[in-house]
Amino acid sequence: MVGILREEEINQLLTELIDTYGYDFTGYSMPMLQRRINQFYNLQQIGNFPALRYLLKNDPQYFRLFISKIMVPVTEMFRDPPFFAALRTTILPALSNFPLIRIWHAGCSTGEEVYSMAILLKELHLLHKSILYATDINPEALETASKGIFPQKPFQHYADNYLKAGGELLLQNYYGPYLGQAKFRDELKKRIVFSTHNLAADASFNQFQLIICRNVLIYFNQELQNRVFTLFDSSLESKGYLALGSKETLRFSHLNQHYQKANLKEKIWQKL
Ligand SMILES: C[S@@+](CC[C@H](N)C(=O)[O-])C[C@H]1O[C@@H](n2cnc3c(N)ncnc32)[C@H](O)[C@@H]1O
Known part of the structure; x- marks a missing residue:
């Protein structure tokens, strides 16, 4: 089943990431961030928002995985x-x-x-x-x-x-x-x-x-x-x-x- 995090939930998550890790994503394009956080949430099959919050807050390795999945890494050699x-x-x-x-x-x-x-x-x-x-x-x-x-x-x-x-x-x-x-x-x-x-x-x-x-x-x-x-x-x-x-x-x-x-x-x- 596909779950979608509400905007308030994503905002809460972003505030907690500032407090816990000092990473501030609030200046990013929100539609992009929402899309990618929801993709991560579903692929990980976490099931509910409190579980996601708990993992991100308490497991730095999980936070590292989160960053690698919500960032857009697209690149190539001699691009343009x-x-x-x-x-x-x-x-x-x-x-x-x-x-x-x-x-x-x-x-x-x-x-x-x-x-x-x-x-x-x-x-x-x-x-x-x-x-x-x-x-x-x-x-x-x-x-x-x-x-x-x-x-x-x-x-x-x-x-x-x-x-x-x-x-x-x-x-x-x-x-x-x-x-x-x-x-x-x-x-x-x-x-x-x-x-x-x-x-x-x-x-x-x-x-x-x-x-x-x-x-x-x-x-x-x-x-x-x-x-x-x-x-x-x-x-x-x-x-x-x-x-x-x-x-x-x-x-x-x-x-x-x-x-x-x-x-x-x-x-x-x-x-x-
Ligand atoms: C689309 S890639 C661009 C890669 C390369 N510069 C190019 O044009 O092919 C965007 C990169 O920006 C990085 N990025 C996003 N936010 C960043 C930040 N706050 N500080 C440093 N790098 C960031 C992402 O992790 C990602 O690797």
Whole structure:
């Protein structure tokens, strides 16, 4: 039997998660959250709301599972190839004179985006002097990301994306077979630091020349988006770049006046 949690029940749950774990989901798109929490509730066959509350409150492992199921992890390599082409031809070359290039992938999910970036940097001969911070709220997704092992099936599509983004070789140069899956070469991973970080609550942890946060803010309301923009602003060096997803914009933010578009077509801004 399918059960639907009432809106008051979901609100109560969200308040308790703030008190218990300090995770605040109240700035997320409510229809998305309601849909995903209800999916979780039914798949787990918990049966009643008090049982769900009890488990979430008292079992941190269960809370970890909950996070991994209510977040949307959809990602792919070289997603939106023209975006990666813009990084390759204009943004990364502009950073090439820095002795150390610091890049933050916020909301990296299972890591396909950050491995794509490592490949770009490798082909531009910049990987050895770059450091990539890949963060996400979802520890399960990060675990997958840090292993660098992925199912083979989507790799034909990834190879097409790579070439459309201006790839110089063949994508398969960067991974090898591993127990029926694809494993990225260690040299790509060596320059990546994986860590949990919650954009809704955690502070800045470094200064970057490039911050990439794509397809994350679409799930946040304007208030939470503004919090995140302030966090990015305080984490970005002067003249640094901020890249968002195709449906996201800095335009309606209070910080818009301190940035200029760095690319006409892509969602990339430069701090003034
Ligand atoms: C749709 S994926 C986007 C992945 C990748 N950036 C891309 O564009 O392919 C959204 C990611 O944002 C993460 N996320 C959601 N809320 C977050 C938060 N408060 N802090 C950090 N990451 C968050 C989710 O766990 C998920 O992995």
